[in-house]
Amino acid sequence: MSIDFSMENIKKCLCMRCPVQMESQCVKDKEKIMILMTQQDLDSPMRMDEERVPGLYCSTGKAICKDINTHQICRCNECSVWMGNRLDKKETSKYFCINGKAK
Numbered sequence: 001m002s003i004d005f006s007m008e009n010i011k012k013c014l015c016m017r018c019p020v021q022m023e024s025q026c027v028k029d030k031e032k033i034m035i036l037m038t039q040q041d042l043d044s045p046m047r048m049d050e051e052r053v054p055g056l057y058c059s060t061g062k063a064i065c066k067d068i069n070t071h072q073i074c075r076c077n078e079c080s081v082w083m084g085n086r087l088d089k090k091e092t093s094k095y096f097c098i099n100g101k102a103k
């Protein structure tokens with residue numbers, strides 16, 4: 001089972017509002033680029049390649065940004081992608097930014 005890397009799921013993902021990432025400069029920089037891209041028409045998921053998106057780790061695997069604070073609380077269990085895909089039933093059900101994609 002794999003989670004779609006789609007604009008729909010990027011919008012639902014809570015990683016960018018998660019305390020684990022809140023203070024990360026690397027995440028803030030990626031977020032700025034994403035906002036610029038979406039403002040310029042780029043609805044195209046083609047332009048939103050995985051490395052540019054600081055989230056949806058259940059689909060893409062571990063975070064590229066290394067300045068995240070993994071002592072904070074993961075918000076995956078509040079997310080509709082998580083609920084829709086029954087990620088609570090997976091071997092690893094949270095902290096996909098550290099543990100890698102959902103399997």
Ligand code: SF4
Pocket residue numbers: 014015016018019020021055057058073074075076094095096097098
């Ligand atoms: S996977 Fe969980 S801990 Fe990691 S950024 Fe997303 S919501 Fe936060």
Ligand code: SF4
Pocket residue numbers: 009012013014015055056057058059075076077079080081082087096
């Ligand atoms: S389950 Fe976690 S990593 Fe996956 S979309 Fe939701 S908040 Fe993001």
